[in-house]
Amino acid sequence: MLSRLAMMLLESGMVTQDDIDRIAAEYGPGEIELADQLVLAGLVPEDLITEFLAEIYSVKPVYLNEMKLDLSLENELDGEVARRFLLVPFKSEQDYIHVAMGSPGDLYAVDEVKFAVGKEVVVYASAPSAVRRAQNDLYGRQDALVSVKDTIDDYDEDQDELEVVESLEIQEEEEEVDDFDDEYADLSSGPIVRFVYSVIAQAVRTEISDIHIEPYEKFLRIRYRRDGKCFEVRRLPKRVQPQIISRFKILAGMNIAEKRKTQDGRIKATIDGRSIDFRVSAVPTVNGEKIVLRILDKGSLEFDLRELGFPEDALGRFMQGVNSPYGIVLVTGPTGSGKTTTLYSALSSLNTPERNIHTAEEPVEYNIEGLTQTQIDFSMGYDFASALRAILRQDPNIIMVGEIRDLETASIAIKAALTGHLVFSTIHTNDAPSTVNRLVDIGIKPFLVASAVRAIMAQRLVRKICKKCAKPYEYSDEEYLAAGIDPAEMAGYTTYRGEGCRNCNGSGYRGRIGLYEVLAIDKVIKQAIIDKATAGQLRVLGVKGGMRTLRMDAVEKMKSGITTLEEVTRVTAEDDPEVKEVLERMKTSSSGRNTGEGHSA
Numbered sequence: 186m187l188s189r190l191a192m193m194l195l196e197s198g199m200v201t202q203d204d205i206d207r208i209a210a211e212y213g214p215g216e217i218e219l220a221d222q223l224v225l226a227g228l229v230p231e232d233l234i235t236e237f238l239a240e241i242y243s244v245k246p247v248y249l250n251e252m253k254l255d256l257s258l259e260n261e262l263d264g265e266v267a268r269r270f271l272l273v274p275f276k277s278e279q280d281y282i283h284v285a286m287g288s289p290g291d292l293y294a295v296d297e298v299k300f301a302v303g304k305e306v307v308v309y310a311s312a313p314s315a316v317r318r319a320q321n322d323l324y325g326r327q328d329a330l331v332s333v334k335d336t337i338d339d340y341d342e343d344q345d346e347l348e349v350v351e352s353l354e355i356q357e358e359e360e361e362v363d364d365f366d367d368e369y370a371d372l373s374s375g376p377i378v379r380f381v382y383s384v385i386a387q388a389v390r391t392e393i394s395d396i397h398i399e400p401y402e403k404f405l406r407i408r409y410r411r412d413g414k415c416f417e418v419r420r421l422p423k424r425v426q427p428q429i430i431s432r433f434k435i436l437a438g439m440n441i442a443e444k445r446k447t448q449d450g451r452i453k454a455t456i457d458g459r460s461i462d463f464r465v466s467a468v469p470t471v472n473g474e475k476i477v478l479r480i481l482d483k484g485s486l487e488f489d490l491r492e493l494g495f496p497e498d499a500l501g502r503f504m505q506g507v508n509s510p511y512g513i514v515l516v517t518g519p520t521g522s523g524k525t526t527t528l529y530s531a532l533s534s535l536n537t538p539e540r541n542i543h544t545a546e547e548p549v550e551y552n553i554e555g556l557t558q559t560q561i562d563f564s565m566g567y568d569f570a571s572a573l574r575a576i577l578r579q580d581p582n583i584i585m586v587g588e589i590r591d592l593e594t595a596s597i598a599i600k601a602a603l604t605g606h607l608v609f610s611t612i613h614t615n616d617a618p619s620t621v622n623r624l625v626d627i628g629i630k631p632f633l634v635a636s637a638v639r640a641i642m643a644q645r646l647v648r649k650i651c652k653k654c655a656k657p658y659e660y661s662d663e664e665y666l667a668a669g670i671d672p673a674e675m676a677g678y679t680t681y682r683g684e685g686c687r688n689c690n691g692s693g694y695r696g697r698i699g700l701y702e703v704l705a706i707d708k709v710i711k712q713a714i715i716d717k718a719t720a721g722q723l724r725v726l727g728v729k730g731g732m733r734t735l736r737m738d739a740v741e742k743m744k745s746g747i748t749t750l751e752e753v754t755r756v757t758a759e760d761d762p763e764v765k766e767v768l769e770r771m772k773t774s775s776s777g778r779n780t781g782e783g784h785s786a
Contacts, residue, residue: 188216189241190234199229211378217271217287217313224314224458231312231458239310242289247275247309249285249319250458256323264324266301270294273311273319281305287313314457321390325653325688381432384419385463385478389456394480394521398433400426400473412648412697413521416690426473433476437465445469449548452478464548481550490530493523494698496741499642499733502703506640507531513602513637515589517614518644523699524611525550527644528585531609532556535583544585545572561587573597577606585609592628599629602637615758616735617641617704618723621714635706635714643702645735647742647752650681651689658682660750668750669759670740678744698747700738700757705730721761728767736760 187195187205194200200223212218220238223229232248239246258274261282267273270291276283282304286294289310299306311319388396388409395410405426407419421429431441437450452463462481467474490500506514514531516524529551532542536555547561547569557579559572569586570593576584577597589595589612602608614620620641624634657679662672683693704710704727713726728734733741737760739753760768 188214188219190216190237191219193237193241194219194223194229199233204228220287220313224312225455227455231315234312235310235315238287238289238312242308242310244289244308244310247283247285247311249273249275249311249315254319254323259323262298262302264320266297267320267324270297271313271316272298273316273323275309275319277304281307283307283309285309285311285316285319287311287316312458317390318457377428377432381429381436385452385454386456388478388480389459389461389482396476396478396480398430398476398478400430400470400475402472405429411690412692412694413646414648414692430467430474430476433465433478434467434474437463437467439465439467444474462551464550479550490527490534493526493530494742495701496733496738498731499701499703499738502705502732503531503640503642503701504534505705507534509607509639511602511605511607512639513598513608513610514639515620515641516609516611516644517617517620517641518611519613521646522644523646523697524644527642527699528609528611529553532583532585535607540582541580542583542585543576543579543581544587545569545576546585546587569594570597573601577601581606583607583609587611588613589624589627595624595627595629599633599637603633614643616720616724617643617702617732618720618727620704621723622720625717631714631717635711638706640706641704643735645700645739645756646697647700647739647748647756648694649696649698649747650749651683651686651693651695653688653695654684654686654693655681655746656684658749664750668754669736670750670753674740675744679746680743680750681746682749693749694752698742700735700742702733702735702738704732721763724761725763725767728764729771734760734764 191205195202195205204223205219208219208222212222220229220234224231224234231250235246235248252275254273254275255277258277261277262274262284271287272284272294274282274284282298282302284298284306286308288294289308295306295308384396384407391409391411393409393411394413395415397406397408397410397415399406399408400423402423404423405421406417407421408415408417410416434441434448434450436452437448439448439450446469448467450465450467452465454461454463459482464479464481466477466479468477469475490503495503503514506512516527518524532544533553536542536553538555542556544556544558545561546558547563549558549560552558559576561567561569561572569588569590573584573586573594574597584598584601584606586594586598586608587610589598589610598608598610612620612623614623618641620643621634621638624638625631658681660675660680665672665675683689683695685691685693689695704723706714707730709726709730710723713723718726724732724734736753736757739748739757742748743750743753
C-alpha cells in the first residue's frame with residue numbers, strides 16, 4: 186500500500202511508480218526513506234517534500250535552511266531524543282517549544298518531547314534531510330559519526346570471520362554480470378549500494394576532506410581525514426573487498442577490470458540536498474587497489490578572504506597584487522595547505538562580465554560560473570605549457586595556471602604577465618622569499634622575475650581549538666623557549682587548549698584556519714632580486730618592509746586564542762636569527778619614538 190506522500194508525489198507527476206517501487210525495494214516502503222532518496226536523487230526539491238508533509242499532517246511547514254538556529258536550544262532538548270524521533274527545536278517560549286519534525290504524525294514522539302522539556306509542543310513539518318542537517322548544526326556533526334563507529338565491531342585477527350553490520354552481508358546470485366568473475370555479481374545489489382552510499386554520505390555530514398579505502402592482507406580499512414588528520418572508522422572482512430572497491434570504481438567511471446594501473450575519476454552526488462563532487466584516485470597495491478576520494482563541496486568553499494584567516498596587513502599586500510592590471514601573483518605551500526581555495530577566492534573577487542578569465546588546472550576541482558576552466562591531460566600531451574599557449578589565443582584578461590613546474594611554463598607565464606595579462610599560479614617552495622630563488626633556479630632571469638612578479642604568498646593550515654571544550658592553559662617558559670618564542674612576548678595573553686569532547690572527536694581541535702606570509706615586490710625587493718639576493722636576505726628585507734612571516738602569524742593566532750603552541754611548532758619553522766634581530770630593533774625603535782628617545786640631536 187502506498188503512503189500518502191507517495192500518492193501525492195505520483196499525482197504531482199514529479200515521480201513515477203517505477204521510482205517509488207525501486208526505492209521501496211532497496212530502502213523499504215517507509216515515508217522517511219522515500220523522502221530521503223527522492224531528495225538525494227534530485228528528483229524532488231527538499232522544500233516540496235516539506236510542503237507535502239505539512240499538507241498530509243495538517244501542520245505548518247518550516248524551512249530550516251532559511252533560518253539560523255539559536256544554539257542555546259541545544260540545552261532545551263537533549264540531542265539523543267531529537268535524533269531518535271527525527272526532530273529539532275527551532276523556537277522556545279515560556280510555555281511552548283516549537284519543533285520541526287521529519288515525521289509530523291508521530292504522536293508518541295510529541296509526548297516524549299513534552300515530557301522531556303515540560304512544555305507544550307507545537308509541531309511543524311520539515312523534510313527529513315533538512316531536520317538532520319539542522320540537528321548537525323545544533324548538536325554537532327560528530328554525534329552521527331560516533332554512532333556509526335559504535336555500531337561496527339573491531340577486527341579480531343584470531344577470528345576466521347569478521348562481524349560486521351548485517352547490511353554488509355553479500356548474497357550470492359547465480360547470474361553473472363557480462364563475462365566478469367563472481368566478485369562483480371553484487372555490485373548493483375542493495376547491501377553494497379547502501380553501504381557505499383553510507384560511507385560517502387557520513388563523510389560529507391561530518392565535514393571530512395578525504396576518504397581512504399585501504400586493502401590489507403586480512404581486512405579492508407576505511408579511514409577519514411578531517412582537519413588534516415586521518416582516523417580509522419571501520420574494518421571490514423577481506424571477502425567484501427572486491428565488491429566495495431569495484432562499486433567505488435563504477436561510480437567514478439573507472440574500468441573495474443583494470444587492476445594493474447592507476448586510474449582517476451569523479452563522482453557527483455547529492456547529499457542532504459547539496460551537490461557534492463568527489464575526485465577519485467585508484468592505485469594498485471600488494472593487497473589490492475587503494476581508493477582515495479577527495480570531497481569537493483563547493484557550498485563550503487569560502488570566497489571571503491578575511492574568513493580564511495587573513496590578517497588585515499597581509500590581506501592588503503596580497504590584494505595589491507590581485508588588483509594589479511598585469512603581472513604574476515604566486516601562491517606557495519605544500520599539498521593540502523589551501524592554495525586552491527585562496528586562488529579561487531582571488532579569482533572570485535575579479536569575476537565580472539567585463540573580464541575574460543581562463544584557468545588551466547590539474548584537475549579542475551570546483552566548477553565556478555563565469556570562469557572558463559580547462560583540465561590538463563598529460564597522457565594526451567596537454568600540459569601546463571600547452572594550455573597556456575592555447576589560452577593566450579583566447580583573448581584572456583586573467584589567467585590561472587595550476588602550477589609552474591618547469592622553465593617552459595614559467596617562461597610563457599612571465600611573457601604573458603609582461604604583455605598585459607594578470608597571471609595566478611602556484612609553485613612548490615617552503616616560503617615566499619624562497620620562491621624568487623626557485624624561479625631563478627628554473628632558468629628565469631632575475632630582472633624578468635623582478636619585472637613580472639607582483640606578490641608571492643606562502644600559506645599553511647593550522648588546526649583551531651574546539652570552541653566547545655576550550656579551556657585556559659598556561660605554558661611554561663621552557664616550552665616557549667623550546668619553540669623559539671620569547672616568554673616575555675606572551676606576557677598578558679591567555680592561551681587555550683581543547684580538553685576533547687564529542688564535538689571534536691576527543692582531539693581538542695575543530696576546523697582549520699590559514700597562516701599567511703605575503704611578500705610584496707616593491708622597489709626595494711625588486712632591486713634585491715636584480716642583485717641576486719639570497720632567500721635569507723629577501724626575508725630580512727621583507728620583514729623590514731612589514732612582511733609577517735608564517736611563524737609570526739601563527740604566534741598571533743595563538744595570542745588570540747585560536748590555536749595552540751603545539752600547532753604553532755607543528756606547522757611553522759622558527760624564524761631565522763637575522764629576522765628576530767630585525768624585529769627586536771624595530772620594537773626598540775618604536776619604543777624609543779613612543780618615549781621621545783632615540784632621536785638624534
